[in-house]
Amino acid sequence: MWKNRRLISQERGSIMFERKKPSGKLLSLPIDQIHPSPFQARKSFDEQELTALAQSIRENGLLQPVTVRKAAEGYELVAGERRLRACQLAKMTTISAILCSYADDRTAALGLLENIQRADLNPFEQAQGLRDVMVLWDCTQAEAAKRLGMAQPTFANKLRLLQLTADQRQFVLDNNLTERHARAVLRLPENRRSEALITIAKRRLNARQTDSYIEQLLNSPPKAGHRISMVRDVRIFVNTIDHAIRLMTDNGVPATAHREEKDGYIEYTVRIPTAAAEK
Incomplete structure (x- = not known):
């Protein structure tokens, strides 16, 4: 049921955002002439929801035009990427679009706000979008929050997610x-x-x-784990064992040692005769 409510809002959500309708011409544009906005904060789209929206558009038409601006080649999407993708999925060749003249900073804000107000972004996409807008506007958190109509603490908390x-x-x-x-x-x-x-x-x-x-x-700092010290140069230990064997043989004890290296280990087999064996 929740998903159904979300699907309905996908067509009406932009109406909520664009209460003050953007001034511009209403056009019917070839879909392949519309390019995604570089300011799009949303990085992933739910395929099932897109499929459902595409079916809704096939049956009822596009309820709200997308918003575009003129680009060097064709048009750049300002708001409505979900609707554009759904129309592509529905195999439509043209789409209703409102042609507006927005500067880059206005374009970024429109695309971001549309998604935030419609809860299209995951928390990290929201945070990255807010960071991008700050860079684009070259402003502080407080200034960006004010221009976006957000409480400054809310804005700051979202940015912290990028940590x-x-x-x-x-x-x-x-x-x-x-x-x-x-x-x-x-x-x-x-x-x-x-x-x-x-x-x-x-x-x-x-x-x-x-x-x-x-x-x-x-309130309970992590327990210090058992630290295992590792001496990188094992030759110290090898030389110590070899020296011990030489001392025994020099003093008349027929001790022997066999060393073998395998699987990243050095294995020693040391044979020292007992008093009974010497007799």
Whole structure:
């Protein structure tokens, strides 16, 4: 049921975003002349949802045109990449589009806000999109948050997600952990985060349980493991054994030693006669 509500909102979501309709011409453009925006924050699309949206467009038509701007070659998509992909999947050759004139910074903001308001992005794509907008606008977190209509603490919390490594981010997504799970883990030192994520996923902790678990970890520093010292130059030990055998033989004890190297190890077999054997 939730997925159905999301699918419906995919066509109406941009209407929510574009309450103030962009000024520009409504055109019917060849789909192959529209290129993705370099400011698109979303990196992955759910194939099942795209298929369902494509079927909806076949049956009902495209309810909301995409938004484009003129590019050096053809047109650049400003908003509506999901709709564009669904139309491609539906084997359409043309698409309704509103032609607007936006500067790069406005284009980035439009594409990002459309996805954020429609919950199309995963938390890390949102964070990267916000970072990209900051770079594009050359502004501070507070300035970007204000221009995007976001609370500054919310903006800052989302950016912090980028402190996780690429592997940790993927683990969060693969195990259906939430943004709150990820933010909780960020309270730990870098070298403790991966292990904490694995434990959270294995125990299937909810957000509140995760907060408690992280608090426990912070209040109980990791136990120092047994450190195994390794001497790189084993010749010290080999020479010591050989010297001991020579001492015995020099003093009349018929000791023998056989050394064999295999599988990355040195194996010694030492034979020293007992007093009974010498008799």
